[in-house]
Amino acid sequence: MSETDQNNTASLKIDGKTYELSLLEGTEGDKSIDIRNLLRDTGYTVFDTGYKNSASCSSTITYLDGGQGILRYRGYAIEDLAEKCLFIEVAYLLLHNKLPNREELEAFRVMLEQQALIHEDMIHFFDNFPPNASPMSILSSMVTSLHNFYPEMSGDPLENIDLTATRLISKIRTIAAFSFKKSIGQPLVYPRNDLSYCGNFLNMMFDTPVRPYIVLPEVVAALNKLLILHADHEQNCSTSAVRLVGSAGGNLYASISAGINALWGPLHGGANEAVIEMLEAIHADNNDYKKYIAKAKDKNDPFRLSGFGHRVYKTYDPRGEIIKAACDGILDVLNVKDPLLEIARNLEDIVLTDDYFVSRHLYPNIDFYSGIIYRALGIPTNMFTVMFALGRLPGWIAQWREMREDQDTKICRPRQIYVGAPARKFVPLCERL
Numbered sequence: 001m002s003e004t005d006q007n008n009t010a011s012l013k014i015d016g017k018t019y020e021l022s023l024l025e026g027t028e029g030d031k032s033i034d035i036r037n038l039l040r041d042t043g044y045t046v047f048d049t050g051y052k053n054s055a056s057c058s059s060t061i062t063y064l065d066g067g068q069g070i071l072r073y074r075g076y077a078i079e080d081l082a083e084k085c086l087f088i089e090v091a092y093l094l095l096h097n098k099l100p101n102r103e104e105l106e107a108f109r110v111m112l113e114q115q116a117l118i119h120e121d122m123i124h125f126f127d128n129f130p131p132n133a134s135p136m137s138i139l140s141s142m143v144t145s146l147h148n149f150y151p152e153m154s155g156d157p158l159e160n161i162d163l164t165a166t167r168l169i170s171k172i173r174t175i176a177a178f179s180f181k182k183s184i185g186q187p188l189v190y191p192r193n194d195l196s197y198c199g200n201f202l203n204m205m206f207d208t209p210v211r212p213y214i215v216l217p218e219v220v221a222a223l224n225k226l227l228i229l230h231a232d233h234e235q236n237c238s239t240s241a242v243r244l245v246g247s248a249g250g251n252l253y254a255s256i257s258a259g260i261n262a263l264w265g266p267l268h269g270g271a272n273e274a275v276i277e278m279l280e281a282i283h284a285d286n287n288d289y290k291k292y293i294a295k296a297k298d299k300n301d302p303f304r305l306s307g308f309g310h311r312v313y314k315t316y317d318p319r320g321e322i323i324k325a326a327c328d329g330i331l332d333v334l335n336v337k338d339p340l341l342e343i344a345r346n347l348e349d350i351v352l353t354d355d356y357f358v359s360r361h362l363y364p365n366i367d368f369y370s371g372i373i374y375r376a377l378g379i380p381t382n383m384f385t386v387m388f389a390l391g392r393l394p395g396w397i398a399q400w401r402e403m404r405e406d407q408d409t410k411i412c413r414p415r416q417i418y419v420g421a422p423a424r425k426f427v428p429l430c431e432r433l
């Protein structure tokens with residue numbers, strides 16, 4: 001981030017006084033007004049609900065151009081990474097700011113292998129969740145609990161960051177698969193070192209003592225792609241939650257757990273689950289998708305089309321495009337005929353031409369087609385957001401690390417405009433009417 005020309009500043013006139021504010025520019029031309037001393041100098045805060053106009057940090061991890069539909073991790077186009085990389089290669093890239101060479105990738109793979117088990121005592125935790133417990137709540141609780149079993153983060157948090165990062169990336173898969181197995185009452189399947197990162201996860205999810213799971217390369221490839229597409233997305237709600245908790249000195253496990261909880265919401269990662277529920281509702285309603293379009297456009301109806309719209313993308317989400325293209329392929333390979341796919345396509349066709357959606361720049365986002373692929377892979381709907389968390393984890397860790405290494409980091413502590421009652425005289429209980 002650099003300061004632009006000293007003569008090129010933003011002038012702010014308040015109460016008859018003019019303040020010159022420096023302008024900042026990122027490597028790809030992101031422009032920002034530096035207001036870090038605004039309150040001190042002027043006595044004013046800025047009012048920005050939802051942080052629509054605020055850059056909360058500078059970052060070297062992900063570049064996103066919402067107008068042109070560009071997404072890059074560490075400078076590499078998402079299209080190349082999704083097509084040509086392993087998920088663990090991308091995880092390494094996000095964590096270390098370089099694509100690994102063969103030796104580095106192999107060393108990372110071995111580290112992940114070594115960390116795949118979770119402490120046996122943690123396995124008892126699964127027994128005590130009710131049978132219908134949400135896998136997202138199990139995931140966030142278990143990730144927080146990792147701190148008790150693997151407390152290396154207690155001293156200098158950056159000293160053991162590589163070990164802790166690998167631990168999290170490896171163990172989250174085991175925790176996710178175990179929570180699924182518990183929820184359906186099947187015995188746990190332990191990780192196997194002979195399988196790839198994605199193959200291992202699928203095997204832990206679907207292998208049973210009576211019917212061995214066959215790990216199909218096409219299924220592994222589809223999951224690999226989905227995880228890469230989810231791996232980071234700059235300062236979204238869950239990443240901001242990770243940074244916020246970390247800014248108070250919170251340990252990595254606690255920060256990631258906060259990210260998982262933020263992701264859960266239906267406006268964020270929970271949208272992939274909401275999309276399938278919406279498509280199923282339309283299917284059950286005689287495929288009457290036009291009725292749902294009308295509901296989404298009705299200002300008096302809170303209903304929104306899940307899987308459409310994005311805070312930053314004002315064009316097609318590039319991740320959505322890749323997923324849409326992958327969808328046909330994987331359904332063909334697995335010979336799955338999903339009636340929801342046709343409903344999804346019909347919805348998309350209308351949205352892309354209807355003035356309500358066009359004028360608001362509402363396009364399909366990453367969550368719109370991902371659920372259809374997860375269904376085809378046999379992953380149940382209530383695990384979809386867990387899948388998102390698995391993919392997003394390397395990004396969260398990289399963002400947490402960047403925040404902790406940045407000398408400029410301050411505890412995240414926004415201000416407010418108080419609009420409550422003015423000072424009131426206290427009335428003792430016995431005198432209150």
Ligand code: CMC
Nearest residue numbers: 266267268269271296304305306307308309310311360365
């Ligand atoms: N269906 C119908 N109308 C919509 C939708 C939608 N999905 N999304 C936005 N709008 C309308 C909204 O009503 C508003 O209209 P108006 O200007 O008349 O008041 C306008 O578009 C702008 O919406 P906004 O809520 O101010 O935009 P935002 O940037 O605050 O919200 C969003 C972004 C993603 C939360 C929103 O588009 C949404 O709720 N989408 C559905 C949920 C979803 O798919 N979320 C996944 C996002 S991508 C992955 C991720 O982040 O996890």
